Amino acid sequence: MDFTMILPEECQSLIMSFTSPADAFRSAMVCQALRSAVDFDAVWEKFLPSDYKSIILGSSSPSSLLSLGMKELYLQLCFHPILLQNGTMSFQLEKGSGKKCYMLGARALSISWGDIPHHWTWTPQPDSRFPEVAELELVWWLEVKGRIETRILSPNTKYAAYLVFKLKIRFTAWFRERPVTLNVNVDGVVSGEGRRVSLDPRDEPRHVRERGDGWMEVEMGEFLNEFGDDGTVEFSLKEIDTRYIKRGLIIEGIEIRRNA
Secondary structure, X not given: OOHHHOOOHHHHHHHHHOOOHHHHHHHHHHOHHHHHHHOOHHHHHHHOOOOHHHXXXXXXXXXHHHOXXXXXXXXXXXXXXXXXXXXXXXXXXXXXXXXXXXXXXXXXXXXXXXXXXXXXXXXXXXOOOOOOEEEEOOEOOEEEEEEEEHHHOOOOEEEEXXXXXXXXXXXXXXXXXXXXXXXXXXXXXEOOOOEEEOOOOOOOOOOEXXXXXXXXXXXXXXXXXXXXXXXXXXXXXXXXXXXXXXXXXXXXXXXXXXXX
């Protein structure tokens, strides 16, 4: 028997709220009877993170976001990252799971010599979500670090961190010849020995890939946020052989998202 014929829409929507966003989208497409039940605010508020209001209140346009219906808000957060912490961090949701995703902008990272214009410059980029990005002019010691608190991430979730970057065309040869070391550690415990990779996509097609937003990314490592307790995840990029000059790297940030 078709349960949509005997259960009121409120009961149908309650049932759907115990599934997943991906299930809700699929059900709305294949079952006409469930389409209106899936659109109930109660369904999509259940899919939003429990602290979504406080996250939005820390953004640049909280009133316009909080005036949306729950499904519209969910989709807005999936496709349009919001800026937090004075424009140095972004937040969005993964559409199929509702898991939290963050990106630490370049200004939220610790960059050695980053405040010296001769070594790094800070410029706007039209295809960046952040007001400015970091462009490497010239250093001998390349080191970039970032950190995020595990309590703000989704619990019971396997995450991966990705360096989001570009290369200036005339300097790509350097990154082909001198791979960088990428590391992720949780509460000071390093996950593995670190990844030694070239940032040139011609050398590392399995690791360096186009994102579709004008930037490239390379996975730095992964970690399990099992309980979402108070802890710290740290990320680093290093190439500290001072016999070689480094230049030509443009950093948008480090993105932390669910590792499917």
